[in-house]
Amino acid sequence: MNLNRRTLLASGATAATLATLGLPVRAQEGPLKVGFIYVGPVGDGGWTFQHDQARQEAQAQFGDAIETIYQESVPEGADAERAITQMILGGAKLIFTTSFGYMDATVNVAAKFPDVKFEHATGYKTAPNLATYDARFYEGRAVCGTIAGRMTKTNKIGYIGSYPIPENIQGINSAFIHARKVNPDVEMVVIWAYTWFDPAKEADAAKAMIEQGVDVILQHTDSTAPQAAAQAAGNVYTFGQASDMAAFKPTPRISSIIDHWSPYYIQRIQAVLDGTWQSQSFWGGIKDGVVQIGEITEAVPAEVKAEAEALRDKMAAGEYHPFTGPLNKQDGSPWLAEGQTPTDEELHGMNFYVEGLTGEIPS
């Protein structure tokens, strides 16, 4: 294009006129650019894999109307701010940041770019252009805890936590409550890995548990390494986490919690295309289809399978809340009275174990 002073002046004048008239100026022509920030690699076989599957489904659904971009293995913390900003400078108008640790980075960048829409997974801070979305993983944990309590022979089940944040603590409490319900002798060993994704460390954590006599392992980290460690040990059962982890069927993986994000992504992208997007806090569970229970394999006796599926169906029908009183806190003080259930705010800030769990939560 031949740029000279006259055309520059003319285009400047046009823009100024449009601005004063208050007409919407389209910043970009063409497809809506949607960015995704991932905490692990897309091939982790768990959390990030599942988000990326949903991204691909959204891309297929909208075709040429949108263009999706992603960056994987973005560290939580200050560097995330740079990655998000870079995506915006690259033209992204809607950004999904898919890990708890991106919360402050997302809040900071959202304040700087009021025209860009942000969606942060599993956090609790919102802004006019920043929504949050989360899944009630603890509902899935209730089902896994029931199976774990029935399947353990040593009466020791293990939970590999990532970071001591409410999401993990909800999972630990929910799994433990339901394991105890079907097996009063069960005990739970918790290891905090202080990472979402480090296969060697996750495998080591699983091995350390197995050495302690644990024979059913639940994980809250993203890789399939604990599954492989359990497979190598033999006689140890696991649950798929975030993704089905079907490669480890029928044992060690005897069931799974699957995160199903694509309906949410498609709905929110549609809202931006329609211009109806608004900030909100979405927290979906089994009922909403965001949390799904993967196939319970033949390694589980039929009556246990039926019991677990009945629990799942009760939650899907909205008839049962995993945290239903009477429940006490770890120190024995009462938490929930008979029939009482906690509010979502209370769950979002959960920082205590329930009665019967040993050990303490690192602060």
Place this chain on the structure above:
Amino acid sequence: MDPILLLASLMVASTPILLASLGELVVERSGVLNLGVEGMMITGAITGFAAGVATNSALLGFVGAAAGGAALSLLFAVLVLWLRSNQVATGLALTLFGLGVAALVGQSYNGIRAPAMPDFRIPLLADIPVLGPILFRHDLVVYLGLALVAGVWWFLNRSRAGLTLRAVGENHDAAHALGYKVLRLRLLAILFGGACAGLGGAYLSLVRVPQWTEGVTAGAGWIALAIVVFASWRPLRLLLGAWLFGGISYLQLNLQAADVRLGFSLFGSRWELPADLQTLLFASAPYLVTILVLVLISSGKGRAALAAPGSLGQPFHASR
């Protein structure tokens, strides 16, 4: 918590970083800084896994891993030695390239089971109480790692070729003037470093995890680089460093699993570390110790002992 079992696991946990850092030590003693250890490790992890699956033999897998790591390091060698590119930038690029290549090659290996790596009990020695289970009931690669440490120590300190390699690393112009083939020696050192890093990566994907997962090394290559500095470029200190770095994180997980808290009893009252402090302390201990060691050996009398190779990181051209 069984201390014998724990020490045995510690040997296994430290093997990947031991192998990778040992290779890097030889590379750096020849005067080349290769920051691409992470990339070479993960390339070795996938080529080793692929070779292992194809041949259904973990041992042949390790051969493939060494070849894969060395092949990637050859690229680095050509760029750095003959095209005289910046070593730091090239090394970082090698890491990114290795991570990408491994992710690409690994696409079809998700969820595949690794061939089993049998433990090899050394006859007689394995039956010694205490020492037997700790030292002599492992797989062959653990022994290979220890043998390589001894071999590298002997090579650097007792052999003529090792002396030449050190001379090239200390002052490449002088070594060149004496008629030594600087580039050829450095090429061999870089290939050795690549092969070792590949073995270390494959130990993760074939034995320790054991499966292929994208990003399986998760920063182990960077720790290997830190250990070389911690060891002040000496093989025996390197062994200590690898046990320290690899062992502490494993110990930390075990203390959590057993719900054991470190502490002491004084006048009948017991004092214990809080759970979160203990975990953080263990997680940061290797780095704190590295800083401490660097301060100690670079001050006063021990100063000469730090001694990074004189030509480390500098490009060499015969015309100068």
